[in-house]
Amino acid sequence: MDTTAVILGGGYAGVMAANRLAGQGHPVMLVTPDERFTQRIRLHEYTAGTRADPRVDYATLLNPKVQLLAGRAEAIRPVTRTVRLVSGVRLDYGYLVYAVGSGEGRVPPGAVAPDRFSGAVEARTRLSRLAPGERIAVVGGGLTAVEVAAETAGAYPENPLTLYTAGNLVPHFSAGARAGLLRGLRSAGVRVQTGTVNPDRLPEAGVVLWCAGFGVPQLAARSGLPVDAAGRLALDATLRVPGQDRIYGAGDAAVITDPGYGYLPMTCASAMPMGAEAAGNILRSAAGTPPARHNSGFLGQCVSLGRRDGAVQFLTADYTARSFHLHGRSAAVLKEVLCRMTLRWIRGEAKKSGAYTWPAGPRMTPEPSPQVLWS
Numbered sequence: 001m002d003t004t005a006v007i008l009g010g011g012y013a014g015v016m017a018a019n020r021l022a023g024q025g026h027p028v029m030l031v032t033p034d035e036r037f038t039q040r041i042r043l044h045e046y047t048a049g050t051r052a053d054p055r056v057d058y059a060t061l062l063n064p065k066v067q068l069l070a071g072r073a074e075a076i077r078p079v080t081r082t083v084r085l086v087s088g089v090r091l092d093y094g095y096l097v098y099a100v101g102s103g104e105g106r107v108p109p110g111a112v113a114p115d116r117f118s119g120a121v122e123a124r125t126r127l128s129r130l131a132p133g134e135r136i137a138v139v140g141g142g143l144t145a146v147e148v149a150a151e152t153a154g155a156y157p158e159n160p161l162t163l164y165t166a167g168n169l170v171p172h173f174s175a176g177a178r179a180g181l182l183r184g185l186r187s188a189g190v191r192v193q194t195g196t197v198n199p200d201r202l203p204e205a206g207v208v209l210w211c212a213g214f215g216v217p218q219l220a221a222r223s224g225l226p227v228d229a230a231g232r233l234a235l236d237a238t239l240r241v242p243g244q245d246r247i248y249g250a251g252d253a254a255v256i257t258d259p260g261y262g263y264l265p266m267t268c269a270s271a272m273p274m275g276a277e278a279a280g281n282i283l284r285s286a287a288g289t290p291p292a293r294h295n296s297g298f299l300g301q302c303v304s305l306g307r308r309d310g311a312v313q314f315l316t317a318d319y320t321a322r323s324f325h326l327h328g329r330s331a332a333v334l335k336e337v338l339c340r341m342t343l344r345w346i347r348g349e350a351k352k353s354g355a356y357t358w359p360a361g362p363r364m365t366p367e368p369s370p371q372v373l374w375s
């Protein structure tokens with residue numbers, strides 16, 4: 001029987017899963033349309049022009065035993081254990097890891113979304129063509145919008161930038177952390193305006209950067225697999241699709257629907273542990289041992305406000321704001337260190353399966369908590 005694990009998606013979750021499996025000698029094929037690994041957590045820097053190409057060669061990140069296949073999955077057929085690619089190629093799988101991410105949110109005509117590489121390329125080009133004095137609008141109230149706004153305002157001081165947010169900025173931050181964030185935005189040159197932006201009537205600006213939420217590919221829904229209202233693949237606590245013992249999920253495109261996991265946000269800090277844990281459970285399944293319940297949590301969340309300022313909100317394991325928060329240069333340095341660490345963790349796992357570890361999650365209660373997003 002073919003036990004090859006086919007991993008759909010070469011982002012943080014997929015790459016981590018591939019490395020964990022390959023290092024244990026399990027056959028792995030990673031399928032992704034991307035030529036190179038995109039550091040999505042750096043896309044605001046690329047958009048603003050403060051960083052050159054944020055992509056990294058897969059060869060420098062993957063265990064050499066991982067077979068990399070360029071392609072985009074179009075349909076999953078659990079009955080025959082096959083995946084059809086857009087190219088028409090059909091792949092058989094022994095196990096499947098669904099890790100297709102969240103770079104597909106709808107973008108109103110006239111706006112551009114820097115939360116995906118193609119959008120960041122377009123945004124960077126449009127920004128570079130602005131004449132002095134032309135306005136920039138950023139729409140969104142989450143961390144992507146905040147980072148994009150601060151980075152862009154710093155890089156384009158001659159272009160007035162307004163951040164439009166429907167409600168409180170970054171609602172899961174404490175009031176103190178949010179006040180510090182607002183101070184940082186102000187000193188970066190960002191004007192914050194509260195009110196909902198109608199996608200059919202965008203603010204008057206030379207460039208409108210749309211950062212109003214991540215959207216996931218509808219591949220799982222199209223394939224008849226169980227999904228939530230947003231189209232994320234529904235998983236049990238062992239990261240497996242209920243009733244489908246060979247299909248696992250990880251990262252932004254998947255959601256654990258068992259009670260108690262609602263705290264897990266769409267972040268790279270959730271995607272990497274999920275990728276590693278899904279791989280661990282595939283190894284357990286192949287060995288005939290019981291799967292582990294997913295267990296990951298948080299210590300804090302770092303936000304950059306340009307290259308020299310930032311904020312850190314310390315968190316409980318279940319992503320609840322603590323009273324302690326940090327601002328200024330030290331927060332910016334911490335954020336930069338963490339961005340570098342993500343690549344080191346992936347490379348560490350490529351060298352030694354099991355090397356990557358993460359903070360433990362909260363003690364489980366049967367009560368579901370509200371879902372929170374990075375975006």
Ligand SMILES: Cc1cc2nc3c(=O)[nH]c(=O)nc-3n(C[C@H](O)[C@H](O)[C@H](O)COP(=O)(O)OP(=O)(O)OC[C@H]3O[C@@H](n4cnc5c(N)ncnc54)[C@H](O)[C@@H]3O)c2cc1C
Nearest residue numbers: 009010011012013040041073100101251252267268269271
């Ligand atoms: C500007 C910005 C800053 C951020 N900063 C942070 C941060 O500081 N900390 C944090 O924790 N999170 C941060 N995030 C969020 C983080 O980037 C995402 O949560 C993370 O990328 C999710 O990882 P993933 O592996 O699930 O998906 P992704 O990284 O989106 O990767 C998905 C992969 O799947 C591929 N794919 C898509 N469709 C298919 C298909 N049909 N077939 C095959 N492959 C497919 C994609 O091409 C891609 O390779 C930030 C996001 C943005 C935009």
